[in-house]
Amino acid sequence: MRTTIDPLVRQVRAFCGKHDMLPQGGTVLCAVSGGRDSMALLHLLGVLGAEEGFQVAAAHFNHRLRPTADRDEAFVRSWCAGRGIPLLCGSGDVSAFAREAGRSVEDAARELRYRFLEETAEDLGADRIAAAHHREDNAETVLLHLLRGAALQGLGGIPPVRGRIVRPLLETAREDINQYIRRHSIPFVEDETNSDTAFTRNRLRLEVLPVLEELFPGCGARLAGTAGLLREENGHLQREAEALLPREGTEVPSSLLAAQDGAMARRLVETLGARLGASLDRRQVEAVLDLGAGGHLDLGGGLYAVRRSGALVLGRKEVPPPPLELREGVQRWGPWSVAVRRGTGAPPERAGAVLRGDLEGALTIAAWDGRGRLAVANGSRTIKRLLAGRGVPVDRRGEHPVLLRAGRTVAVLDVAVDWELLPVEGGPWVAVDISREEESG
Numbered sequence: 001m002r003t004t005i006d007p008l009v010r011q012v013r014a015f016c017g018k019h020d021m022l023p024q025g026g027t028v029l030c031a032v033s034g035g036r037d038s039m040a041l042l043h044l045l046g047v048l049g050a051e052e053g054f055q056v057a058a059a060h061f062n063h064r065l066r067p068t069a070d071r072d073e074a075f076v077r078s079w080c081a082g083r084g085i086p087l088l089c090g091s092g093d094v095s096a097f098a099r100e101a102g103r104s105v106e107d108a109a110r111e112l113r114y115r116f117l118e119e120t121a122e123d124l125g126a127d128r129i130a131a132a133h134h135r136e137d138n139a140e141t142v143l144l145h146l147l148r149g150a151a152l153q154g155l156g157g158i159p160p161v162r163g164r165i166v167r168p169l170l171e172t173a174r175e176d177i178n179q180y181i182r183r184h185s186i187p188f189v190e191d192e193t194n195s196d197t198a199f200t201r202n203r204l205r206l207e208v209l210p211v212l213e214e215l216f217p218g219c220g221a222r223l224a225g226t227a228g229l230l231r232e233e234n235g236h237l238q239r240e241a242e243a244l245l246p247r248e249g250t251e252v253p254s255s256l257l258a259a260q261d262g263a264m265a266r267r268l269v270e271t272l273g274a275r276l277g278a279s280l281d282r283r284q285v286e287a288v289l290d291l292g293a294g295g296h297l298d299l300g301g302g303l304y305a306v307r308r309s310g311a312l313v314l315g316r317k318e319v320p321p322p323p324l325e326l327r328e329g330v331q332r333w334g335p336w337s338v339a340v341r342r343g344t345g346a347p348p349e350r351a352g353a354v355l356r357g358d359l360e361g362a363l364t365i366a367a368w369d370g371r372g373r374l375a376v377a378n379g380s381r382t383i384k385r386l387l388a389g390r391g392v393p394v395d396r397r398g399e400h401p402v403l404l405r406a407g408r409t410v411a412v413l414d415v416a417v418d419w420e421l422l423p424v425e426g427g428p429w430v431a432v433d434i435s436r437e438e439e440s441g
Contacts, residue, residue: 157227296394320367357428
């Protein structure tokens with residue numbers, strides 16, 4: 001007797017094959033909240049695993065944000081135990097993490113959940129992590145990104161595969177999932193917060209998209225389909241950008257950048273940012289492209305952009321070491337080796353800084369804070385101007401070492417010493433030399 005294959009199993013198998021989602025052997029870790037979508041996915045993976053020869057395990061993360069959170073965990077435990085499905089559970093204080101990180105509760109929950117899933121997959125040796133996002137989820141994401149002003153990458157919606165995370169239901173309609181649940185009598189729990197329109201995504205799903213569907217029947221499916229096309233075009237543009245850029249590093253020749261149209265120029269800048277672990281928004285990208293020769297831009301989060309030596313460079317600022325009170329001899333200050341010596345008579349001709357040696361109070365070394373002036377031979381000059389005159393790159397000035405006495409900057413290493421504090425002929429002096437540890441051999 002011929003066995004009838006469930007239509008959703010057939011559809012999901014084809015979609016998974018198209019995107020190489022399921023391993024030949026090995027383990028798929030299914031993220032299970034206990035809701036209808038994730039329970040349907042867990043059931044589907046069990047069917048496909050028996051056919052394709054891979055094992056299925058489940059993972060549940062308890063966000064502890066609702067009174068019913070423990071009920072959901074107990075439900076998932078009972079279901080998996082009754083079917084011999086290995087289950088790993090975790091939990092976290094989402095509210096505390098959100099406060100500490102300055103993020104929304106939704107973002108914090110997502111961060112902790114995916115961190116748990118990745119760690120669990122690593123411990124289990126799972127080849128894939130399966131999440132239950134479906135077609136309407138994707139449509140909501142595309143619309144949300146569009147309304148917030150996303151670029152091409154954001155308008156591509158939810159990717160079918162990202163790293164080891166796969167989404168077998170991404171082209172499946174919510175109603176098809178509901179029918180599968182009914183056909184196979186699969187139990188699930190309801191998350192009461194899904195109906196809370198205080199959450200932006202819920203309001204979009206419950207109020208906005210139904211109106212759009214009424215005006216433009218099938219628009220959710222078309223939004224998800226458009227997202228797929230945009231992902232392909234985004235991938236093509238990204239490959240073109242990677243081919244133009246050096247294999248490594250975060251700079252691009254100005255001549256190469258000038259030869260590109262607007263779309264590729266923006267993508268090159270975005271790619272440099274991504275290499276530093278940053279996702280630059282449209283405003284930041286345009287500001288970087290507007291930099292003139294020698295221009296410098298603080299992008300926030302320790303990231304900067306600068307035009308120098310015929311190139312656009314993106315980088316991260318070094319976090320300077322804290323101020324250090326100096327003593328005679330050699331000491332370490334962050335990545336620097338600092339040597340302090342004293343003498344009388346003719347001072348050394350070459351040193352990072354040489355000052356009078358009879359001054360009261362200790363000298364302190366610190367990174368320049370962007371302020372201050374020094375008296376020099378031809379008058380008073382800002383430290384900013386002195387650094388520029390010595391050719392110190394704009395992006396390196398915030399880490400350049402200076403000497404302080406009683407909280408006042410008295411010298412800029414390898415640049416200038418305050419005229420009033422230079423050694424008196426024949427008198428005592430103190431010399432400070434500095435070199436990076438890796439440069440000192």
